[in-house]
Amino acid sequence: MSGRVVVIGLGPGPAEWMTPEARAAIDAASDVVGYGPYVDRLTLRPDQRAHASDNRLEMNRARLALKLATEGRAVAVVSGGDPGVFAMAAAVFEAVEEDPRWLRLEIAVAPGVTAMQAAAARLGAPLGHDFCAISLSDNLKPWAIVERRLRAAAEGDFVIALYNPASQARPARIVEAFDLLRTVKAAATPVAFARAVGRADETLTLTTLGEADPNLADMATLIIIGSSETRFIARDGARAWMVTPRAYGTRG
């Protein structure tokens, strides 16, 4: 039996957002490797082995998956969301050159719905035009590059999706990020805090860049900051829609 690794995403929460491809990959796996809470979301058969580990141990998980595959196992590496977006796919390929046998393995990635898309769907259509996705985590990159990218995204008038907005170690980072964006983007720019989308404790908070309290964000929050074209569409008795039109420059 020749081993293989498939890196899959479970989507942001409910099973209705997991693709049939990801579901089939789990069913076909002899071993499932992932961060504990993701592995816990799965119902595995008695013949399947689960290898759950702590957060921030991405490289260990990647190496374990590749090692198991060289032993002939069929390994599914599970992420939340899309494994290709701030998740396990990059970790697997970062590790793959460490052992020449790993480079010869069959490796596949199955795309999935990422948090930004689930949040956008709930809010209306905030990603209807050009957008950027930026992780505010500075575990793996210098804060200077985060600032450079925030500034560029603001100067390019992109819609901006912020992943990992809250840092327990450095809670001031999200405040600094908002302060920087406020130097370029208008105070009236629509902003949404989308927390735990698709889960029982889902909360959506609409505000503006000028009024936003960045401390609302925790690690389960995805923040979407509009472009100059993004707007709220008010409704009677219901939350406003947040929409970025497909056309640019139609506003007065």
Add this chain to the structure above:
Amino acid sequence: MSGRVVVIGLGPGPAEWMTPEARAAIDAASDVVGYGPYVDRLTLRPDQRAHASDNRLEMNRARLALKLATEGRAVAVVSGGDPGVFAMAAAVFEAVEEDPRWLRLEIAVAPGVTAMQAAAARLGAPLGHDFCAISLSDNLKPWAIVERRLRAAAEGDFVIALYNPASQARPARIVEAFDLLRTVKAAATPVAFARAVGRADETLTLTTLGEADPNLADMATLIIIGSSETRFIARDGARAWMVTPRAYGTRG
């Protein structure tokens, strides 16, 4: 019976990338509205009505869906990919204020896998770090804003996913875009042309920004242009992986 609209995405091609939520929304619909080739991908029951229309008639489709819902119909609006990314969700919300009854309708969006994610999965993990998505279509926005965003994305050292890279009306646009990016980004920057991902005629072409022939792109092509950190991982007898590491600044 009270009408409703759900805007769904079929994913980039195969059924294995369509979420269970999207599938259930189609099954529950009395009417399906969409661009002809997307509607043609569905097998509908005799009691379901299909309303297929030409490309570029997004606003007409949006209005038809909203009108049918006010008549009490359960309408599914279908897009390829993710309906929230350069697709029908924005069109529906752009139309929703045209009639006060439409603003009172139940409207939902179901997220899906977009072309950039499917392409990334095939290539390895090119979107493993901060990225931008830019549509090169200038049907609905001035070319100056496209140039402004390309420049900002390059100066922010983002990975860049280009949607709608080829224009029959203006074939020189993609050449201009590459020329602009070459003034900021290194010639060695990895580039991938991902055509018809998930379909029988899928083709993946790896190159560099310096060597790329932008005329390779047609309307079925998604282009991914790396950051300064993105690299190819060569393999014996197989296409290289394209990977953007989660860490920044690890290269010499």
